[in-house]
Amino acid sequence: MIELNANQIAEATGGRLTASVDATETVTSANIDSRQLTPSSLFIARRGETTDGHQFIASARQAGATLILAERETTDEHGTVDPAVIVGDATVAMGDLARYIVERIRAHSDTTVIGITGSVGKTSTKDALATLLAAHGSTVAPQGSYNGETGVPLTIFTADLETRYLIVEMGADRVGNIQDLTSIVRPDVSVVLTVGTAHAESFGSLENIAQTKGEIVEALGAGGVAVLNADDVKVAEMAARVPTEAKTIWFSAAAVPPARNHLLYAADAATTDDENPRFMLQYLATEATETERTGRDVTAKLIGEHHTTNLLAAATAAFAAGIDLESICQLMPAIQPTSAHRMARTDRPDGVTIIDDAYNANPESMRAGLKTLTMLGRNTGRRTWAVLGPMLELGDRHAKEHILLGETVVRFNIDQLVVVGADARALYTGAVNEGSWGDEVDHVLSNEEAFELLAQRVEPGDIIFVKGSNGTRLWELADRLTTEQLVGHKESRK
Numbered sequence: 434m435i436e437l438n439a440n441q442i443a444e445a446t447g448g449r450l451t452a453s454v455d456a457t458e459t460v461t462s463a464n465i466d467s468r469q470l471t472p473s474s475l476f477i478a479r480r481g482e483t484t485d486g487h488q489f490i491a492s493a494r495q496a497g498a499t500l501i502l503a504e505r506e507t508t509d510e511h512g513t514v515d516p517a518v519i520v521g522d523a524t525v526a527m528g529d530l531a532r533y534i535v536e537r538i539r540a541h542s543d544t545t546v547i548g549i550t551g552s553v554g555k556t557s558t559k560d561a562l563a564t565l566l567a568a569h570g571s572t573v574a575p576q577g578s579y580n581g582e583t584g585v586p587l588t589i590f591t592a593d594l595e596t597r598y599l600i601v602e603m604g605a606d607r608v609g610n611i612q613d614l615t616s617i618v619r620p621d622v623s624v625v626l627t628v629g630t631a632h633a634e635s636f637g638s639l640e641n642i643a644q645t646k647g648e649i650v651e652a653l654g655a656g657g658v659a660v661l662n663a664d665d666v667k668v669a670e671m672a673a674r675v676p677t678e679a680k681t682i683w684f685s686a687a688a689v690p691p692a693r694n695h696l697l698y699a700a701d702a703a704t705t706d707d708e709n710p711r712f713m714l715q716y717l718a719t720e721a722t723e724t725e726r727t728g729r730d731v732t733a734k735l736i737g738e739h740h741t742t743n744l745l746a747a748a749t750a751a752f753a754a755g756i757d758l759e760s761i762c763q764l765m766p767a768i769q770p771t772s773a774h775r776m777a778r779t780d781r782p783d784g785v786t787i788i789d790d791a792y793n794a795n796p797e798s799m800r801a802g803l804k805t806l807t808m809l810g811r812n813t814g815r816r817t818w819a820v821l822g823p824m825l826e827l828g829d830r831h832a833k834e835h836i837l838l839g840e841t842v843v844r845f846n847i848d849q850l851v852v853v854g855a856d857a858r859a860l861y862t863g864a865v866n867e868g869s870w871g872d873e874v875d876h877v878l879s880n881e882e883a884f885e886l887l888a889q890r891v892e893p894g895d896i897i898f899v900k901g902s903n904g905t906r907l908w909e910l911a912d913r914l915t916t917e918q919l920v921g922h923k924e925s926r927k
Contacts, residue, residue, distance in 0.1 A: 434462050434590045435537055439500055439518060442475065445533035446526040448518040451506055458516070460500050463530075463590045465583060472497035478504065479523040479583065486523070490515055502526055524582055531586035532617045541594040545754045546618050550603040550611055550649050551626025551662075552642065553798045554743045555580060557735065558626060559602045560771045561747035565764050569756055570597025577772050578792065580604035585614050598754065605645045606826075607636065615652035622753045623649040624660040626746055628667035629797045630827065630834070643667040653679040658753040660684065660746065663691045682753050684745040694719050697749045699741050706812045708805050709734055710741045714748060714762055729762045734769035736776045736788065737805035744768065774908045776802070779915045784893030786815075787915050790900045791908035794824045796834050799900060800841055806898040807845040815894050818849040820883060820910070822901020823856035832859045839863025849890075850874040853883045854905055880910040884917075891919055 440456045443449060450456060463475040467489040470476060476493035478486035478501055490498075490507050494515065501507075501517035508514055520526040538544050549559050556578050563574035573596050575588040580602035592599055603614045615623075628643045636642045650659040650671050657679040662668040664687050675681050683693040690698040699712035711732040733744055747768075748761050770777050774792035781787065788809075790802045803819060810817035819842055827834050839860045842850050850869060852861040861876040872890075877883050887897065897914060901907035 434460070434592070435534055435594050436461050437475075437534075439516075441533075442500070442502070442530060443518045446502070446518060446520050446529045448502070448520040448526065451514050451517045451519060453514045454500070454516040454518070458499055463502075463587075465527075465587070467493035467496055467498070470496040470498050472499075474498045475500050475502060477502045477523055477527055478507075478517075479527070480504070502530075527583060527586040528613070528617050531589040534589050534592065535599070535618055538592055538594055538596055538599070542596060544596055544599055545622065546599045546601065546620045547622040547624065547750055547754060548601045548603055548615060548618060548620035548649050548652075549624040549626070549746075549750070550605070550646050551624075551668075552629030552646075553795065553801075554626045554739075554746070555602045555604065556772050556792075557740060557770075557775060558624065558743040558746045558750075559600050561733070561735075561744055561768045562600055562750050563771075564768045565747060565751040565756060565761055566598040566600070566754065568760070568764055571595050572598040572600065574600040575602045578602065578604070581610075582613070585617060589618070603649060608641055608645050609648070611645050611648035612652070615649055619654065620649065620652060620657070621654075622658045622660060622750055623653055624746055624750050625649060625668045625671060626662055626742070627665050627797070630795055630830070639667070643670070647671040647674050650675045650679075655679070658682055660749045660753055662742065662746065663687075663693055663696065664742070682749055684742075684749040686742045686745055693717070697745055697752065699745055702738070702741050704738050704808065705732065708736050708738070708809050708812070710738055710744060712741060714745075714758070714765070716752075716758055729759075731762050731765035733765050736770075736778055737801060738808075739801035739805070740776070774911060776805070781915070781919065783919060784895075785891055785919055786896045787911065788896065788898040789908070789911040789915060790898065791822075791911040793903045794822070794900050795827075795902075796824065796838065799824065799838055802898060802900050803841060803845055803847065806896065807847060809896055810848070813896075815896050816848045816892070818851065818887070818891070818895055818897040819847045820851045820853060820887070820897060820899045820907075820914075821857065821860060822853045822905040822907040823860070825856070825902040825904050831856075835859035836863035836866070839865070839869075840867040843867040843869045848873070851883055851886060852876045853880065853901065853907060853910070854878065856905075857901075880907065880913075883910055884913055887914065888919055 460475040476498035503517045566572045573592040655678040659675045663683040663685040683696045685698040696717045702712040777789045779787045899911040
């Protein structure tokens with residue numbers, strides 16, 4: 434984080450200093466987690482859904498926090514008021530402080546801010562984009578899936594005055610969320626990937642989701658660039674919402690890309706035997722003029738053909754940020770999974786392969802992952818396992834979507850299905866109704882039961898795909914499957 438003193442933080446947030454504060458005291462980092470603090474830190478005592486950060490002020494100061502951003506005055510064990518900036522709402526103040534930092538960075542450097550949103554693929558796209566941009570300048574990107582009202586500021590807090598590229602992932606669960614986030618960063622490039630059913634329960638309709646995602650392009654100013662997915666109807670419609678002083682560049686993974694000016698697309702898209710995407714990256718400056726087609730063959734180390742879209746989005750965003758196509762193509766082979774639990778492949782010493790995609794799930798991402806599992810099994814002749822938890826936040830579509838997903842597993846001819854959790858029972862029902870029976874499909878209630886079942890039945894050469902919504906904590910099962918003994922586990926317990 435850029436160095437800030439207490440006066441500057443109070444000015445940025447509209448807060449007041451406690452009497453115990455030295456107004457010239459500086460901080461060089463900020464966090465909401467007292468366990469991650471370092472000396473000269475700002476601790477943000479944010480009230481969450483289950484915890485109140487004010488309860489951790491003492492441990493934060495012990496860890497190195499020299500200043501607190503708080504909603505009320507607190508005292509240490511001696512009755513001395515903790516040095517703090519007092520604000521009305523610490524979460525709102527985080528956004529205000531982040532906005533101030535972005536303004537300071539822009540005033541100091543020629544910084545390009547890229548915002549990314551979409552129902553699926555945000556994290557994979559920002560990871561790929563970070564690889565492309567880092568070769569051309571100091572690049573800051575979110576850790577994991579920092580993409581909300583706390584995640585966006587936390588990302589900005591890691592930037593410094595020399596930051597050349599600032600990538601901001603933007604998630605939402607209500608109309609207006611993206612607008613709030615764009616007011617903090619004012620993106621120069623706005624990327625929209627897809628409009629899908631993630632968070633359908635809180636949004637109420639697909640139209641509301643599209644309305645919210647489109648807020649990211651409405652925030653563009655003069656010289657800004659909207660990067661839009663030409664293959665998604667709802668995203669394509671957002672072109673009408675791009676300000677007239679901004680530009681639109683399209684990307685497409687379709688076998689026959691639509692006719693668009695300024696289009697990057699994947700010609701001859703396919704996958705390797707390991708399901709790594711490969712294609713010829715081509716660019717059309719204007720519609721269908723052969724002499725304007727440019728491109729070259731590229732392959733990335735991501736897993737699954739659905740990543741072709743994410744790679745195209747990253748390439749287009751980099752292009753919009755001023756990186757030439759030749760450099761983009763040269764860097765594509767360096768792109769590989771960097772965030773945990775997202776199509777992360779582990780080939781275990783016992784011959785079992787784990788595909789860990791357990792960070793989150795919705796109907797679209799589930800089908801994409803299952804298709805990849807199917808192709809891996811088909812390419813190699815290996816037995817396939819789908820270990821699936823429930824998809825949350827689907828509202829009244831919960832049962833229907835899980836039944837449909839169970840049917841999909843059977844239609845993809847996946848060899849074994851293990852359904853984990855009471856909330857996923859409809860997924861099991863869908864598979865059974867579609868014709869899966871006997872020991873082809875099992876329903877267990879916990880990660881522990883799932884691990885024990887797999888430990889007894891998995892054999893060398895099997896491929897296990899793990900996926901479920903983050904709230905189900907299925908990633909804990911994926912971690913165990915990746916690190917603990919599996920083949921031979923049953924015998925070792927005798």
